[in-house]
Each structure stands twice: as structure tokens, then as C-alpha cells.
Amino acid sequence: MKQVAIxxxxxxxxxxxTHLAKNGNTVKVWxxxxxxxxxxxxxxxxxxxxNLHIPESITCSNSFEEVLEGSDIxxxxxxxxxxxxxxxxxxxxxxxxxxVICSKGLENETLTTLSEVxxxxxxxxxxxVFSGPSHAEEVCMGVPTAIVMGAEDNAVIADVQEMFxxxxxxxxxxxxxxxVELGGxxxxxxxxxxxxxxxxxxxxxxxxxxxxxGLVEISKLGEKMGAKKETFYGLSGLGDLIVTCLxxxxxxxxxxxxxxxxxSLEEVRKEVGMTIExxxxxxxxxxxxxxxxxxxxxxxxxxxxxxxxxxxxxxxxMLMTRDKKFE
Amino acid sequence: MKQVAIxxxxxxxxxxxTHLAKNGNTVKVWxxxxxxxxxxxxxxxxxxxxNLHIPESITCSNSFEEVLEGSDIxxxxxxxxxxxxxxxxxxxxxxxxxxVICSKGLENETLTTLSEVxxxxxxxxxxxVFSGPSHAEEVCMGVPTAIVMGAEDNAVIADVQEMFxxxxxxxxxxxxxxxVELGGxxxxxxxxxxxxxxxxxxxxxxxxxxxxxGLVEISKLGEKMGAKKETFYGLSGLGDLIVTCLxxxxxxxxxxxxxxxxxSLEEVRKEVGMTIExxxxxxxxxxxxxxxxxxxxxxxxxxxxxxxxxxxxxxxxMLMTRDKKFE
Numbered sequence: 001m002k003q004v005a006i007x008x009x010x011x012x013x014x015x016x017x018t019h020l021a022k023n024g025n026t027v028k029v030w031x032x033x034x035x036x037x038x039x040x041x042x043x044x045x046x047x048x049x050x051n052l053h054i055p056e057s058i059t060c061s062n063s064f065e066e067v068l069e070g071s072d073i074x075x076x077x078x079x080x081x082x083x084x085x086x087x088x089x090x091x092x093x094x095x096x097x098x099x100v101i102c103s104k105g106l107e108n109e110t111l112t113t114l115s116e117v118x119x120x121x122x123x124x125x126x127x128x129v130f131s132g133p134s135h136a137e138e139v140c141m142g143v144p145t146a147i148v149m150g151a152e153d154n155a156v157i158a159d160v161q162e163m164f165x166x167x168x169x170x171x172x173x174x175x176x177x178x179x180v181e182l183g184g185x186x187x188x189x190x191x192x193x194x195x196x197x198x199x200x201x202x203x204x205x206x207x208x209x210x211x212x213x214g215l216v217e218i219s220k221l222g223e224k225m226g227a228k229k230e231t232f233y234g235l236s237g238l239g240d241l242i243v244t245c246l247x248x249x250x251x252x253x254x255x256x257x258x259x260x261x262x263x264s265l266e267e268v269r270k271e272v273g274m275t276i277e278x279x280x281x282x283x284x285x286x287x288x289x290x291x292x293x294x295x296x297x298x299x300x301x302x303x304x305x306x307x308x309x310x311x312x313x314x315x316x317x318m319l320m321t322r323d324k325k326f327e
Numbered sequence: 328m329k330q331v332a333i334x335x336x337x338x339x340x341x342x343x344x345t346h347l348a349k350n351g352n353t354v355k356v357w358x359x360x361x362x363x364x365x366x367x368x369x370x371x372x373x374x375x376x377x378n379l380h381i382p383e384s385i386t387c388s389n390s391f392e393e394v395l396e397g398s399d400i401x402x403x404x405x406x407x408x409x410x411x412x413x414x415x416x417x418x419x420x421x422x423x424x425x426x427v428i429c430s431k432g433l434e435n436e437t438l439t440t441l442s443e444v445x446x447x448x449x450x451x452x453x454x455x456v457f458s459g460p461s462h463a464e465e466v467c468m469g470v471p472t473a474i475v476m477g478a479e480d481n482a483v484i485a486d487v488q489e490m491f492x493x494x495x496x497x498x499x500x501x502x503x504x505x506x507v508e509l510g511g512x513x514x515x516x517x518x519x520x521x522x523x524x525x526x527x528x529x530x531x532x533x534x535x536x537x538x539x540x541g542l543v544e545i546s547k548l549g550e551k552m553g554a555k556k557e558t559f560y561g562l563s564g565l566g567d568l569i570v571t572c573l574x575x576x577x578x579x580x581x582x583x584x585x586x587x588x589x590x591s592l593e594e595v596r597k598e599v600g601m602t603i604e605x606x607x608x609x610x611x612x613x614x615x616x617x618x619x620x621x622x623x624x625x626x627x628x629x630x631x632x633x634x635x636x637x638x639x640x641x642x643x644x645m646l647m648t649r650d651k652k653f654e
Contacts, residue, residue: 132536133531133532133535133536133539134532135530135531135532138530138531138532139532141530143529143530143532143533144529144532144533144536144643144647145532145533145536146532146536146539146540146647148654158651161651165648165651166647166648167644167647167648168647169647170536170646170647170648170649171651172652172653172654173651173652173653173654174653174654175653202470202471203462203465203468203470204460204462204465204569204570204573204574205460205461205462205465205466205470205471205472205473205570206470206471206472207569207570207573208460208562208566208567208569208570208573209459209460209471209472209473209497209562209566211565211566211569212460212473212560212561212562212565212566212569213473213562215560215565216560216561229557230556231654233539233542233543233560233565234539234543234654235535235536235539235540235654238538238539238542238560238565239535239536239538239539240535242531242534242535242538242539242569243531243532243534243535246531246534246535247531316471317494319497320471320473320493320494320495320496320497321492321493321494321497322497324485324488324492324498324500325499325500326499326500326501326502327475327499327500327501327558327561327562
């Protein structure tokens with residue numbers, strides 16, 4: 001088995017660490033915060049996963065050097081906003097081990113995917129992405145979970161499959177790195193819209209249509225950006241979207257519900273009280289659609305609701321009464 | 328607008344009739360049962376849709392001749408089991424109007440799709456299929472709904488779009504007739520499996536993986552049968568699957584839950600007390616997979632649970648520990 005360095009000690013980082021340790025790997029976790037490191041090292045707990053006892057074999061440190069020392073592979077699990085700056089800090093301690101991005105999102109300023117950011121910063125490293133429908137709590141509980149590992153290099157994929165796979169986790173391979181990460185980055189938009197629809201008392205028919213047509217839009221954009229359409233209908237796209245829409249706890253869905261109630265963007269931000277990725281994602285998709293010349297009616301409608309005073313009911317009517325189309 | 332003949336007075340037939348009448352079409356409904364006709368004609372009600380008052384303009388009759396007389400188009404909405412025999416009865420009263428199949432399923436004895444059955448019986452008629460995520464009650468309530476109309480002939484599609492489309496219903500066009508109907512016919516299998524998973528307390532991760540990988544299997548089979556893969560990711564496939572899995576009232580999901588509890592097929596049939604399409608569908612897909620040489624691990628697993636004494640837990644482990652695969 002492998003010696004794994006996990007960069008980031010949030011719920012997803014700790015869930016991956018726990019699964020990997022239980023599966024026989026040696027795991028070291030890097031934490032940004034001294035007190036988080038302490039909680040992990042001495043109390044064996046993670047604040048966001050209150051029911052979890054972190055396996056004793058996992059070590060945690062605030063030192064990149066210590067965590068990366070001797071590692072076969074790096075899993076990068078920080079928030080996407082600090083991906084580039086964090087990589088710059090640990091780059092000096094890397095040898096030849098591949099770096100697998102387990103964070104989701106785009107770099108907002110540049111609209112660049114996270115694997116591209118990583119490639120810019122680490123041109124000599126092999127880069128992969130790991131994404132799919134996976135609540136951290138469920139992974140810790142051993143709920144059967146299936147994920148996609150995307151990389152250009154099949155040897156990197158095989159290593160990741162080897163270290164993760166058991167009867168509780170199945171890892172599918174993909175060479176469409178961009179498709180895998182774009183699905184995970186853009187699905188929040190649809191989760192946000194499904195929140196608006198739920199608040200408007202739309203039915204299951206509307207919800208199903210929204211998910212289906214939303215994925216069509218996202219996959220069209222992804223295709224223009226160089227990804228494969230099919231990937232959006234796989235675990236990292238459709239699968240992740242389903243899990244996000246199902247989860248009542250999703251910040252993105254909750255934010256959508258508040259917009260559906262008629263709150264302004266300012267009020268929603270205040271109420272949710274933390275970063276709402278989907279709002280960044282909507283802006284990003286809106287800009288990318290213009291840049292690539294793609295028709296994205298749902299994205300445009302929700303953008304107009306957020307920024308141009310369109311009422312959600314008007315948006316629905318607008319979407320329903322568009323020209324006749326082939327599917 | 329059109330004069331529409333609707334063959335079948337179940338909940339879906341009546342929901343379509345109601346929507347079409349409200350949208351300005353002239354609608355006549357054929358009912359198999361004298362008492363159902365009476366309830367519709369005199370009391371304006373449908374037993375399966377207790378909250379609906381059927382618009383006065385809709386007429387109902389037990390006579391094919393009366394209902395088909397002067398119609399521009401026929402919507403066929405009977406149970407799939409009586410599709411062929413019903414067509415044989417009304418064939419003498421058809422002129423040149425197209426026949427649109429709104430029923431779902433396969434002919435079990437022959438594993439033939441319903442549009443193919445219709446083509447065999449009505450070689451001179453233009454045939455279409457109409458399918459998508461659409462609870463009848465929601466259509467009656469005016470919940471925004473999106474559906475696919477599949478036909479080879481674009482003029483037939485345009486007519487159907489014209490008569491249905493308004494701010495509550497959007498009809499997408501497709502020339503992939505087989506894809507549209509196979510999605511609707513086979514999605515029940517996954518709904519059934521999601522019922523088993525729910526009963527086993529699998530989490531959202533498992534549910535999302537099941538839906539995603541289930542659709543992959545179904546679309547593979549469909550492709551071999553001559554349909555387009557994309558169609559399975561449209562409203563009639565993915566969309567309909569979502570609506571089915573969400574609905575707690577789904578017979579198929581309920582049947583799956585009972586199997587998850589450990590009941591035998593006999594006991595499940597007794598408990599559910601009516602036709603469980605998904606069980607027929609599983610058998611059909613199992614046979615078709617063999618016939619076309621397709622790997623369908625989920626279908627095989629659920630088949631073995633139903634017929635070969637495999638335990639659901641064993642089936643999950645089997646599915647999770649298959650060989651490493653590309654997505």
C-alpha cells in the first residue's frame with residue numbers, strides 16, 4: 001500500500017484519510033491551523049465530523065516538509081480559493097510524486113480549472129483529479145461509494161484505485177481530467193436552481209426537467225472547453241449533482257431557496273454566512289458561456305434573477321416558453 | 328388547434344386530456360369501462376385523480392368509432408399489456424391520422440418496443456412516442472413539465488408540440504423513437520434497485536452511484552438496440568428516472584423496498600397487489616443483455632436477487648468489488 005500525504009484537514013480531507021488508513025495505507029495530514037492539528041493528533045476528532053473517531057495511525061502536522069517526507073502521492077484537499085497559494089508553499093518539498101486534486105471549483109479570477117492551476121504551478125508533476133458523489137460523513141461510515149479518478153497517466157490512476165478500492169469504495173478511471181473536474185465545479189449551479197424551484201413549490205416534474213436540462217447546458221459548455229460530453233453523465237457530473245440536490249444541508253440549495261423566497265443577493269450572503277460556491281459558479285458559467293458562444297438558458301435566467309432583478313416566476317415562464325427545440 | 332382522440336382513461340390519459348382541453352384543443356376520450364365513462368361524462372371525475380374536476384368540454388365514450396371520428400391525431404394511453412389487442416380493435420376506424428404512444432413498457436412476450444408493436448399493427452400510420460418526467464397529478468395542477476416527443480416525421484412532432492406547448496408544458500423534439508421509449512421502459516429497473524438500497528439504509532452516495540451506473544447500463548443496451556446514447560440522458564431517460572426514484576408512491580420503488588426487507592418475489596407480488604412493471608422489465612433487460620452480449624452488472628445482480636437466492640448485501644459487495652474499470 002501507499003504512503004499518502006493529504007493537504008487539508010477539513011471534512012473531506014479527514015474522510016479520505018480515514019478511508020485510506022482503514023484500507024492499510026500510511027497517512028499523514030497537513031493542517032493549516034494549529035488547533036485543528038491538536039484536535040486531530042490528541043483528541044482524534046474533526047469538528048465537522050462529530051461522530052468520527054480518527055484512526056490512531058493517522059498523523060497530523062502543520063509542517064509541509066514533515067507531511068510530504070517520503071510520500072508516494074499527494075492528495076490536495078484545501079478550499080479551491082487557496083489552491084494556488086498552498087501549492088506554492090509546498091512545492092519545494094515535492095519530489096516526483098503525483099498530486100491529485102480532491103477540491104472542487106474553478107479559480108474565480110482566471111476561470112481556470114484546478115488541475116490547470118496545479119499544472120501551471122507544478123509543470124513537472126503528474127496531476128490527477130478525484131471527484132464524485134461522496135458525502136464525507138457517509139465515507140467515514142463505510143457507506144458504499146463510487147468515485148472517478150481522472151488523469152492522463154494510467155499508472156497514476158491505477159495507484160489511486162489500488163489504495164482506495166475495497167468493498168466500500170469503488171474508483172472508476174477516466175482520462176478526461178477536464179470533464180471530471182468541470183462536472184464537480186458546475187453542478188452547484190443546478191443545485192442552487194433546484195433550491196429556488198423547491199421554494200416556489202414546483203413539483204417533481206419541474207425538478208426532473210431542471211436537472212436534465214441543466215446537465216445538457218453544462219455538458220455543452222464543457223464540450224466546448226475540451227471535455228467529453230459523456231463525462232458529465234458520469235459519477236463526477238450527474239452522480240455528484242444528484243447527491244448535492246438530495247442533500248438538504250447543501251449550502252447551495254439553501255441559498256437558492258432564499259433567493260426563491262425573494263431575498264436579495266446581499267441578504268442571502270448574510271443569511272448563509274459563508275462562501276456560496278454556486279453564486280461564484282453562476283457568474284463563471286455566465287462568462288464562460290459568452291466567451292465560448294454557448295446558449296445556456298438556465299444559467300442566463302438565474303444570472304438575471306441574481307443580478308438584473310428578474311423575478312423567479314418570470315424566469316420559469318421564460319424558460320418554459322422558449323422556441324421549440326430538439327432535445 | 329387539434330381534434331384529439333385519447334385511447335385510455337387512466338390517470339395519464341385524463342391528465343393529457345385535461346391539459347389539451349385547457350390549451351384549446353377538442354378532446355374525446357375512449358374508456359374501456361362503462362362505469363369509468365359514466366364517472367367522466369356525468370361526474371367529471373377520475374378515480375385516480377381525486378382532486379381533479381375534468382373540464383366540461385372533454386367527452387368520453389366506450390365507442391372507438393365515436394372517439395376517432397374526425398380526429399387529427401390519436402394518443403394511445405392504455406396499459407402496455409393491451410396495446411396490441413386494443414390497436415387491433417380500433418384499427419378499422421383510423422384514417423390517416425398519426426398514432427402517438429403515451430404508454431410505457433415493452434411487449435413482454437416478444438421484448439418488442441411499443442412503437443414497433445404499433446408499426447406492426449398499423450404499417451400505414453405515422454407512429455410517435457411521447458414520454459418524460461410527468462406525474463399525472465402535477466400535469467393536472469399545472470406544474471411546469473417538460474416532455475419529449477419522438478417521431479421520424481418532423482411534421483408529426485411539430486403538430487404535437489403545437490397542441491401541447493404553453494407556459495406549463497414544454498415539448499422537446501427527438502427523432503430517436505427507440506431511445507425515447509426504451510428510457511421510459513427500462514428506468515423502472517433502477518427505481519426498483521433504489522428501493523432495495525433505501526431499505527438497506529444505503530446513503531446518498533450509494534443512491535447517486537446506483538442511478539449513474541444504472542443509466543450507463545441501460546444506455547449501453549439501448550445503443551446496441553439501435554437507440555442513441557444521448558437520448559437516455561434526456562427527459563425520457565434520466566428525467567423520468569429521477570421523477571420515479573423521487574416518488575415514494577412508485578410501485579416499483581415500493582416493490583424494491585420489500586425485496587430489500589427480504590420478502591420473496593411471491594410475497595412482494597401479494598403485498599403490492601398489482602402489476603409490478605419493474606419485475607417484468609428486469610427479466611426483459613436480463614434476456615436482452617444476453618441476446619445483445621452486453622455486460623449489465625446491476626441488472627444481473629438484481630436478477631440473481633429475485634430468482635437465484637442472492638442476498639441484497641452480497642449483491643452490493645459483488646458490485647463494489649468488480650474489476651477496475653474505466654467509467
